[in-house]
Amino acid sequence: MYSFTEENYLKAIYKLSENNRQSISTNAIADLLQTKAASVTDMIRKLAEKKLLKYEKYKGVELTDKGKRVAVDTVRKHRLWEVFLCDKLKFGWDEVHDIAEQLEHINSALLIDKLDAFLGYPSHDPHGDPIPTKNGDIKKSEFVLLNTVKALQPVIMSGVADHSVLFLQHLDKIGLRLGTSCLIEEMNAYDGSLKLKLNSKQSINISKDVAKNILVKPV
Amino acid sequence: MYSFTEENYLKAIYKLSENNRQSISTNAIADLLQTKAASVTDMIRKLAEKKLLKYEKYKGVELTDKGKRVAVDTVRKHRLWEVFLCDKLKFGWDEVHDIAEQLEHINSALLIDKLDAFLGYPSHDPHGDPIPTKNGDIKKSEFVLLNTVKALQPVIMSGVADHSVLFLQHLDKIGLRLGTSCLIEEMNAYDGSLKLKLNSKQSINISKDVAKNILVKPV
């Protein structure tokens, strides 16, 4: 249907659209995909011809409903494969991204339906990101950043804002994982670091840089 | 490492080498890959430069050890994914080939190791074909064609020689699947058809065309 490359462009533009509300610039796409602006111009003209996005020269780009659907489907595939890799094959959450980048381009609607069922219709991937439904609906995240939570509010760790290997391994090391219950015991006004009390009764200190990349659900 | 296309060429040449003992012709490869002889010539020159096969103009082609290893690894991936699709996702054995053709090109040695473990280190795929080991060893099949078995010899159905959707669905329809115990009650000298007694005590008639595409293991 659509090529590996086309799907990657649509996914990148979709990702950029989630943050920015306006149209997406050529350079932003080039940065995200680690390619050159000239290559992006070539590709977006092609995608515009296929009605996957709206493109006006020098004005950036916006996905059409058709293009958004392709992007969301690709995200759905990516996240379901990540669940498979972690839950079934016992990969760490820091190891799954690159493999899922490949698997997300496998073309078979039936495969994804059956995978979804096999995994028990998961709602979130191993990093806490919501998995779009078969119909292309995707839940807006109800999670908040840990650094915005007030002291003594019990929360459950539910996602990460930084998906880098380094950050995920750091969380592993300090013993934070999805599902961990905790609350902020103390907030350091000077550097924004937090003393976190885990439900294991143990307390740990985390920096502001860590706290602002952790998504939690108040309970 | 190697492109999708390169892996497919190597796999095709490997497959053709299993039957023919001699070097493989350009046309044979073109037929199997549904492409043109001119395209094959281009590609085999490229593969020869990479030392994946030996090529002499007008003399056909033969895989080197290096090329054979890439082919066998691809076959291993293909067959492991087929087991996954049938055993875990509950696909029928007639539905898995095309999806496995895509999945076999996913590039991650760790993924395949973990998949192998998850599946319980299967020795054969859903069609009875042996799965090469991690080291690239592949067992020569010990199965024989049902039409070469003598009457009253108990056998277990263990594989198929024809992998077409039509044939596999036919076997489904007449109730033959891998693991079925049976023996030949009667052999029709006129048309080579067989009366097969299943271990369910039920008897069925199968044509010679069917019998010669069923692999069995004598017990």
Added chain:
DNA sequence: ATTAAATTTTAGACATGCCTAAAAATACTA
């Protein structure tokens, strides 16, 4: 052994997706 048929290779072209360098348009700044 010569000719005819089949196979294989070469030559030249095309599509995809990428690049660099230069031109055009837009945005910023004094």
Added chain:
DNA sequence: TAGTATTTTTAGGCATGTCTAAAATTTAAT
């Protein structure tokens, strides 16, 4: 608002993998 800086597009080119048509080679047949 003029002039500079940045962004974006165009132009031209490259690599991969495909094709058709024509040439070269091998195989088969008389």
